[in-house]
Amino acid sequence: MSYLSLFKMPNPVKITARSSSITNSFVNSIIPVIQPTEAEVKAALNALGMDMNSCSCAFCGDKATEWDHLRALVKNKRPTGFISEIHNLVPACGKCNQSKGNTDWETWMRGNAKLSPHTRGITDLAERIERLKEYEKIQQPTRINFEKIIGKSEWESYWQNCQIIHDSLQEIQPIATTMRHKIAAQYSSLIQNSESAKPSQVKSIAQKTECKKLSKKENIQYLEQFKLFIMSKGVGKKDIVASSVDSYTSYLNSVANQLNINISPTTLGNQAQLESVKSQLLSQKTKAKTLRNLMTAAKHYVDMILSNNFNK
Secondary structure, eight states: OOSGGGOOOOOOOOGGGGHHHHHHHHHHTTSOBOOOOHHHHHHHHHHTTOOTTSOBOTTTOSBOOEEEESSOSEETTEEOSBOBSGGGEEEEOHHHHHHHTTSOHHHHHHSOOTTOTTTTTOTTHHHHHHHHHHHHHHSOOOBOOHHHHHOHHHHHHHHHHHHHHHHHHHHHHHHHHHHHHHHHHHHHHHHHHOTTOOHHHHHHHHHHHSOOOOOHHHHHHHHHHHHHHHHHTTOOGGGSOOSOTTSHHHHHHHHHHHHTOOOOTTGGGOHHHHHHHHHHHHHOOOOOHHHHHHHHHHHHHHHHHHHHHTOO
16 A cells, blocks of 8 residues: 555646536526425425434435435526425435436436445335335425516526626636646746755656647547548538548648648647647637538537546
8 A cells, every 4th residue: 555545636627617517506596495494394304204313315325414406406508497495305415416416316316327326336226216206296396487487588698698608618718728737837847946856756747747648549540530520510521622631631631721720630639739729719700601510520529539538
């Protein structure tokens, strides 16, 4: 056993990783919060086979630390219509609340999500599911058509404001990434110039600040997928001007030329370059349908590579 095995570095945070939190905030800011009465809490616990001395997580049986929404408040980035009230809340533990998210409760309980009751091997899983189904029948929740109450124009304007924030996050993220790399490089330089720094420490820090590089084989695989992905978005070979679209480099260069971006066969293995390409794509505007499809495909694929290889 080593000391490093006891240590876990907190995961790096990206601005765009807060997108779902922003959407949830836009939803939670407008839904009513109805405080229950003593009798309503007692009735809810009784329906779950509990009382004040046996209040536990309805999903797994651990000690209850909070009350969680049984039916999600947000789905597909919009309110479901359910609100915060006792009829839509059950006692839960932190593990289950974090794991369930906005997933349908029964699908999640039976599924393989991290920390789900099934994944954790909860022995009375079937019994708990049946009890929650009965609870749903007894505790009929309120469901509101928010758009009908607010009016279509004001409702759409509200969500347009939400989208503006999301778009801003996408635009700012490449800037933040560039700053992080500059700061990391400067930190490495400071360590190298420190008399107390050991050579092995300097080497280790320098290695960690470098971008991940893909092998030649991985690059070829990604380039081939890149080509197929672009075609899946409705952009064919005839739409891309190149001397030889069957050549990986030529194909990629032709895409780069048409979109006016700086990209090379090694870009797909370099986080900083990928972030730069994404930033360039986000800043471009065009009315040409083919170019719009090409940009959409490129943005989707760059996001996919970043997510699969650099944001773990």
